Amino acid sequence: MKIMVAVxxxxxxxxxxxxxxDELDVDEDFLLYDLNEWDDFSLEEAxxxxxxxxxxxxxxxxxxxxxxxxxxxxxxLAKGADRAIRVWxxxxxxxxxxxxxxILAAVARKESPDMIFAGVQSSDQANASTGISTAAYLDWPxxxxxxxxxxxxxADQAVVTRELEAGALQQVEVACPSVLTIxxxxxxxxxxxxxxxxxxxxxxxxxxSLGDLGLTGDDVGAGxxxxxxxxxxxPTKGRASMIEGTPAEQAARIIExxxxxxxx
Amino acid sequence: xxxxxxxxxxxxxAAAIASGDVYQAAAVYELAHGVERERLDEILFGNRRNALMxxxxxxxxxxxxxxxxxxxxxxxxxxxxxxxxxxxxxLLKLYEEESDSNLLVLIAQHRHTPAPVLxxxxxxSEQEAVLKAVASNPAATVETLRNLHARFPIRFHxxxxxxxxxxxxxxxxxxxxxxxxxxxxxxxxxxxxxxxFAEAALSGSSLIVRHLAGNSRLPIxxxxxxxxxxxxxxxxxxANNPNLRPELLFVLAKDESxxxxxxxxxxxxxxSAVLESMVEDEDHWVRQHIARHPAMPKTYLGKLAxxxxxxxxxxxxxxxxxxxxxxxxxxTDKHEWVRSGVAYHPHAGAQLMNVLANDVSVDVLxxxxxxxxxxxLILRCLAQxxxxxxxxxxxxxxxxxxxxxxxxxxxxxYLHRVLLMSNSVLRDEDKWPLHEDPDPAVRFATMxxxxxxxxxxxxx
Numbered sequence: 053m054k055i056m057v058a059v060x061x062x063x064x065x066x067x068x069x070x071x072x073x074d075e076l077d078v079d080e081d082f083l084l085y086d087l088n089e090w091d092d093f094s095l096e097e098a099x100x101x102x103x104x105x106x107x108x109x110x111x112x113x114x115x116x117x118x119x120x121x122x123x124x125x126x127x128x129l130a131k132g133a134d135r136a137i138r139v140w141x142x143x144x145x146x147x148x149x150x151x152x153x154x155i156l157a158a159v160a161r162k163e164s165p166d167m168i169f170a171g172v173q174s175s176d177q178a179n180a181s182t183g184i185s186t187a188a189y190l191d192w193p194x195x196x197x198x199x200x201x202x203x204x205x206x207a208d209q210a211v212v213t214r215e216l217e218a219g220a221l222q223q224v225e226v227a228c229p230s231v232l233t234i235x236x237x238x239x240x241x242x243x244x245x246x247x248x249x250x251x252x253x254x255x256x257x258x259x260x261s262l263g264d265l266g267l268t269g270d271d272v273g274a275g276x277x278x279x280x281x282x283x284x285x286x287p288t289k290g291r292a293s294m295i296e297g298t299p300a301e302q303a304a305r306i307i308e309x310x311x312x313x314x315x316x
Numbered sequence: 317x318x319x320x321x322x323x324x325x326x327x328x329x330a331a332a333i334a335s336g337d338v339y340q341a342a343a344v345y346e347l348a349h350g351v352e353r354e355r356l357d358e359i360l361f362g363n364r365r366n367a368l369m370x371x372x373x374x375x376x377x378x379x380x381x382x383x384x385x386x387x388x389x390x391x392x393x394x395x396x397x398x399x400x401x402x403x404x405x406x407l408l409k410l411y412e413e414e415s416d417s418n419l420l421v422l423i424a425q426h427r428h429t430p431a432p433v434l435x436x437x438x439x440x441s442e443q444e445a446v447l448k449a450v451a452s453n454p455a456a457t458v459e460t461l462r463n464l465h466a467r468f469p470i471r472f473h474x475x476x477x478x479x480x481x482x483x484x485x486x487x488x489x490x491x492x493x494x495x496x497x498x499x500x501x502x503x504x505x506x507x508x509x510x511x512x513f514a515e516a517a518l519s520g521s522s523l524i525v526r527h528l529a530g531n532s533r534l535p536i537x538x539x540x541x542x543x544x545x546x547x548x549x550x551x552x553x554x555a556n557n558p559n560l561r562p563e564l565l566f567v568l569a570k571d572e573s574x575x576x577x578x579x580x581x582x583x584x585x586x587x588s589a590v591l592e593s594m595v596e597d598e599d600h601w602v603r604q605h606i607a608r609h610p611a612m613p614k615t616y617l618g619k620l621a622x623x624x625x626x627x628x629x630x631x632x633x634x635x636x637x638x639x640x641x642x643x644x645x646x647x648t649d650k651h652e653w654v655r656s657g658v659a660y661h662p663h664a665g666a667q668l669m670n671v672l673a674n675d676v677s678v679d680v681l682x683x684x685x686x687x688x689x690x691x692x693l694i695l696r697c698l699a700q701x702x703x704x705x706x707x708x709x710x711x712x713x714x715x716x717x718x719x720x721x722x723x724x725x726x727x728x729x730y731l732h733r734v735l736l737m738s739n740s741v742l743r744d745e746d747k748w749p750l751h752e753d754p755d756p757a758v759r760f761a762t763m764x765x766x767x768x769x770x771x772x773x774x775x776x
Contacts, residue, residue: 066372066395068391068394068395070391080365081363081364081365081368082368082391084369242728243704243728243729243730244728245726245728246726246728246753246754247726248728249754250754296474297474297497298474298477298478298497298498298500298501299478299501300497300500300501300523300527301474301497304497
C-alpha cells in the first residue's frame, strides 16, 4: 500500500520586507523557508497508518519547487517517510495552485498511490485548493478539512471527521482511493530523531521533470495558470491607529472601542 | 575531531571557519581579529539574505550586529536598530550616520541608546515621533526629560507623567495642567510630591483616587481613609499597595468584594492571623492563594488539603512548607493536577517519587522527572519517555546524572539539546560534538558556550 503526501516549502515573512521590482512577490532575501505547518500533520497521519499496519505501507512525500525544497523533503524523510520526490522545471515558475494540482496528479498517475494526503492550506498563499485540484485532475473522491480519520490500509472506504464552523463536526464516508486535506491538530507530529536526520541526509531525493510526467511547458507555469498575480502590495493604512496616552487612558479608550463594536 | 581540552579561541574560530556555517561563525565572531575576522565576515555577510536573517535573529551577538550596522543598506540597518541585543556603541554610531527619520525613531526608543544620544535628540529634534520615543525611553536621564519639557511643555504629558525618572517639579507642573489621566499617573508616581496626595484624595475622581491608593509612599492617615472608601476600585488598589499597613490587611481581608479579598490573599506579607481568617472564604481563588502561602499554619493547611476544589488542594501541595504527611495524602488525590503538585515538591521524598512514577499523567510524570529527590533509576526511564515534557523535566533536574544527560544529548527536540548546553554536569567533551548538530540553534548554542567560557577566562 502506498500513501502519497503532498508537501510544500512555504515562505515566512517578518514585519519588515521589500517587494521585488516587478511587484509580483516579496524580495526573496526577506523570505524564510520551512515545511508548511499543515504538512507536518498530514505526514504524521500517514506515518501513523504505516506504523499501525500489519502489511507494508510506503509513504512517499512529493513537492513541487526548486532545489531549496530539498531541505523540507529531508525533514520528511527524517521523520520516517520512505521516499521523497521533487518536481521542478523552470517552466513551472508562476504556476498557481490549480496548476500545481495538475502536476501532483501527474505524479500520482506515475506512483499509483492508494491515498493522497495534503494539508488543508499553506501558511503563505492560503489558497486551500491544491489538494482539491489534485483530486479533480485525478477524478478522485476527496474530503477537505479532515480532523479525524478512520482508515484501514487498502480499504475501499474511509470514514473522516470534518471540521466545520462553530465547533461542529461532520462524519463522512469517502470512497478510496481519495484525496484528503488534513487539518491542524488531527494528531501530534513527531520530532525527527537525530539518527533519522543523519540517515535522511544520505537518502537520494528523486527529481522529476516535465517529461518524466508526460507534461509540457504549456501545461504548467504562468501561461497555464487559471489565475495570475497582478500585483502584491501593502495597502495604505486602514483603520488601525495607535492609542495614545497614559496606560489608564489607553485602557479607557480600548473599553470605549469595544463598547462601540458591541453597540453598547 | 578536536579535543575539547585544546579548546582555545584559535581552534574554535578555525572550526567555525572550516565549517562555513553562519551560526558557528556568529557564535565565535567576537573572539576573532584580523584575517580570521575577515574570513568570518565572508561567511556571515557575503550575501544580503544572511545579513537580513542575522539582523533579525534574536540570538545574534552584539559584535555581529555591530558589523552588520554598516552593511547592506537600510533594510539591514532597520533590523539592527530594532534588535534588543544591539549595543550602545553600535546605536551611537548608527545615530551619527542615520538620516532616515523613520529609523531615528527606532534609535530613540531603544533601551540601550546612550544617554547623550537621547539628550541630543531631546535638544535638537523636531520630529514628534522621535521626541515621544525619547520621552518614553527608560534610559532617558532626568536632564533629558527636563530639556524635553522645557522645549515642549504641553506635548508629552502622558509620557513624562509615567516616566520612572520624572522629577517631582515636572510632575507637579503636569498635575496642575494635565487632564484626569495625567493627574492619575502623577499621583501614582514614585516621585510625586507629597503635598499632592491630600489634594488628589479630595479630587472626587475615582480614577485619580484609585491611582493614589496604589502609591507606596501614601501616608498612614490616607491609607486608613482610602481603605474604607465606598469605591471598590479604590479599596482594590489599596489592597495592592506594597506598603499597606498590617492592621489594614485584616480589614480588607474581610471586605465584601471578592476582588479585594483575592488581592489581599495574593500578598506575600500576610501574617498567619490574616491567613487563618481567610481559610473559610467562599471564593476558591482566595483559598488557593493562601493555601500556597508559606506562613499558613499547618493545622489550617490540613483543612485546605481536604478542600472541595482541586486547585486549592494543589496549592497546598505546592506550599513550600507543606508537611510530609500532607504530601503523602495528596499524592493519592483523585485529581492528577493535585498529584502533579506533589510531584514537583522539592521535599517530597524518594519514596513518594517511586509511587508517583507509576502514574499515567504527563503532568505528574513531568513533576517526578524534575524532582531532585527522584531516584536515578526512575530518571533513566523517564528520560526515554515519548512525551517531551517528561524528558524536559529530567533535563532540568539538578540531580540528573551525567550518564542520563548524555543520552539526552540525542533528544529529537532541538530545544532540549540547546538546554543541555548550559548544563553544568555535562563535560566539555560531551557538548563539543553538538557544534555539528543538524539544527542551527544547537550549533550556535554549542559554539557560544565555548566562546563565553573563553571570554570569561579572559576577564578573570
